[in-house]
Amino acid sequence: MHFPSLPEPGKNISPAFHDVNSARAWLATQPQAQPSNMLSALCRQIAAIDATAQLPSSALEQLNLMRTAAIPAVETLEARFNRKALPMPDEDQRSFELVQQFWTRLGIAYLRLVADLSPGSQSLALNRAASAIRMAEYCHFQAARECPELLDRLLFEVLAQASQHKLLLQALADPDFPHLGEANIAGHLSWAFLLRLIDPYHLSANQLVVANRAISRWRELCDFQFARENDPKSPTVDLTRLLGSPLPADSPRWLNVRPLVRKSRGRIAAIAAGESLDALKLGRELSPTACIRLLEEINASVYGQPDQPSTEIGEIELSFGCENAYAVFREESLNSPDGMDATSASLAHQRMALFGFDRVSQMPTAVKTLNVPGEIWNLVDGKAIRSAEQAGARHHSPCLIASRQNGNPRLGVMLGLQSTGSGALAAKLQWFEGRVEAGWLKQGETKIPAFLLRNNGDLSLILPTNARPRLDLPCALEDTSINRPVPTEVLERGMDFVLYTCRLATK
Numbered sequence: 001m002h003f004p005s006l007p008e009p010g011k012n013i014s015p016a017f018h019d020v021n022s023a024r025a026w027l028a029t030q031p032q033a034q035p036s037n038m039l040s041a042l043c044r045q046i047a048a049i050d051a052t053a054q055l056p057s058s059a060l061e062q063l064n065l066m067r068t069a070a071i072p073a074v075e076t077l078e079a080r081f082n083r084k085a086l087p088m089p090d091e092d093q094r095s096f097e098l099v100q101q102f103w104t105r106l107g108i109a110y111l112r113l114v115a116d117l118s119p120g121s122q123s124l125a126l127n128r129a130a131s132a133i134r135m136a137e138y139c140h141f142q143a144a145r146e147c148p149e150l151l152d153r154l155l156f157e158v159l160a161q162a163s164q165h166k167l168l169l170q171a172l173a174d175p176d177f178p179h180l181g182e183a184n185i186a187g188h189l190s191w192a193f194l195l196r197l198i199d200p201y202h203l204s205a206n207q208l209v210v211a212n213r214a215i216s217r218w219r220e221l222c223d224f225q226f227a228r229e230n231d232p233k234s235p236t237v238d239l240t241r242l243l244g245s246p247l248p249a250d251s252p253r254w255l256n257v258r259p260l261v262r263k264s265r266g267r268i269a270a271i272a273a274g275e276s277l278d279a280l281k282l283g284r285e286l287s288p289t290a291c292i293r294l295l296e297e298i299n300a301s302v303y304g305q306p307d308q309p310s311t312e313i314g315e316i317e318l319s320f321g322c323e324n325a326y327a328v329f330r331e332e333s334l335n336s337p338d339g340m341d342a343t344s345a346s347l348a349h350q351r352m353a354l355f356g357f358d359r360v361s362q363m364p365t366a367v368k369t370l371n372v373p374g375e376i377w378n379l380v381d382g383k384a385i386r387s388a389e390q391a392g393a394r395h396h397s398p399c400l401i402a403s404r405q406n407g408n409p410r411l412g413v414m415l416g417l418q419s420t421g422s423g424a425l426a427a428k429l430q431w432f433e434g435r436v437e438a439g440w441l442k443q444g445e446t447k448i449p450a451f452l453l454r455n456n457g458d459l460s461l462i463l464p465t466n467a468r469p470r471l472d473l474p475c476a477l478e479d480t481s482i483n484r485p486v487p488t489e490v491l492e493r494g495m496d497f498v499l500y501t502c503r504l505a506t507k
Helices: 020-027 037-051 056-081 090-116 119-143 148-162 185-197 207-221 259-270 288-302 324-331 342-355
Strands: 223-225 234-237 254-256 314-320 375-380 383-386 399-405 408-419 425-431 435-443 444-454 458-464 485-493 496-503
Touching: 020 056, 037 056, 037 090, 037 314, 056 090, 056 119, 090 119, 090 148, 119 148, 119 185, 119 207, 148 185, 185 207, 185 223, 185 234, 185 254, 185 288, 207 259, 207 288, 207 485, 288 485, 314 324, 324 399, 324 408, 324 435, 324 444, 324 458, 458 485
Parallel strands: none
Antiparallel strands: 223 254, 234 254, 314 375, 314 399, 375 383, 383 425, 399 408, 408 425, 435 444, 444 458, 458 496, 485 496
16 A cells, blocks of 8 residues: 555454345345435445455445445435534434445445456446545535545545556446446546645535536546646646645656646636526536636636635634624614514513613613624634534524624625534635625515625625525615615625625616
């Protein structure tokens, strides 16, 4: 092995079958309508196959059979943890653990077989190992769960072995994923490495789907190299960025992504020229502008242009959501003045009868205060951290946040929220620049919080996801310097907000 040896196989695991025919008979008795139980049973048998001495060719056939049988259960369970609010409920967490455990164990079992297989079968085992480990990592991105270093090391072990055996470019059909056509090992590996490079945790659920789709289609445009091209401007990825340590001398170190960047730029130009995302096979999840931004981010990531991390340290109080952000900016509630509920309203009537005023805050000498719900997070190394012991609500990202710095309100977005191995939550905070005005628009009997953003001549508008303004028609805002902005396009769609580009209404 080129890296520390594979995890030791399990011990004292009794296999339920000994060849493909008995494996098929065993599968027929399993609870296929119960995905959690089904996948648990398959995980146990994969561990048994990995730990049992038998003909490598027979073990390979059995692993392939377990893989095919698992697909329906995996697809069902993925929906239970795909970008759910964090921390996840125990049942959703269990679904994630089952799926990622299945793909990880399967990848390791395939990889352990390679040395004992004939040259003709090594390609299949390495191809399936690359696919399984890539899927294990993707589970972590879907669940917004920190990805363990083991998975990265397993991918590099596949790279080293496939390169050594000259199997990187050998294409194989995959009946379990027919939409991939004939896929080679290099394609699976470049797909996995590129997803890691673009920091998938900061993407929304829709952005992750589109990024994964685009990279999957362009995965085999990239090629692995032992030496970097002489052109310093060539978009070539140094793979040590991902592993954080030197690679073996007989393993490729560089991934040439020039053709992928060229393809991405072509798609950007086509979108800008008015071609539909459907026609470009990029799906319908994003608006054209949002898709262009995503493709540009992918291109920037392969050039190694990371965002400048925040230099803030210490504690920060964050308020979440549009209603709370409005309260932070205006120091008053939008729809429930002073937070008055049914109980406080009853008390207010009693005070009016006794004292002639309904609330203490209306006395001439009273100091008006408003307690906006907030959470204390710690700023460490450019990230906001909430430890597992700290109380707080469950959150999705990207989500709208507000805070005060030196007494001044600011509006931002929490990005890349993920759960760490210790159970803490970690995220990046990105603050809007320029002037932010908090106002509102009316829908029925409800006031909808709205934020007008003005920065270097650009005008944009933030509304809650349930506002749904009509594009190219003026919005009737109140309490802002511009009362009739015209939303023109969705720029970004978060979990609880939508950012629109705007123009001024014509008279």
